[in-house]
Amino acid sequence: MWHLPDGFNWMGPLPLMHRRWLLIIALLVAIALLWPYSATTPAAPVARNDAASSTVPSMQAELVDNSAGGGNTDERHVQTYRIVDGQTLAQLFRAHNLPVVDVFAMAQVEGNDKPLSSLQAGQEVRIVQNAQGVVTLLEIETGAAGPVRFALQPDGSYQRR
DSSP states (O other), X not given: OTTGXXXXXXXXXSOHHHHHHHHHHHHXXXXXXXXXXXXXXXXXXXXXXXXXXXXXXXXXXXXXXXXXXXXXXXXXXXXXXXOOXXXXXXXXXXXXXXXXXXXXXXXXXXXXXXXXXXXXXXXXXXXXXOTTSOEEEEEEEOSTTOEEEEEEOTTSOEEEO
């Protein structure tokens, strides 16, 4: 077997030692490809430390109840959320199955003060949706500067108000 590559004419330009190493590498690759795969892996127990998990802040926004507004049919499409620490507007939309594409469309017109990108914990975000689930109005309470509103335009874009 060791002298098998001596007879390979197509390896003629290579030195004898290179031919032998190529044979060894080819055999190792063939063995690796033919080695049986073990699909069963033992499951390692996962230790859960409840004290450590309670210190991690939740990434869920709080839903503020606004049912005191009355029985208006548009009112049921108005939701108010409170931002938690470290949460972005896109995460809020994903968590509540809202169209994230709308966040990106609003970000294109948000302006230099970046109210969508600089949300703080405790800020309230009010979202109005139409019957099809499209966000028609987004309002962010910014404090002393007053609320910032993004309204849906007929062409599908958003305008900051």
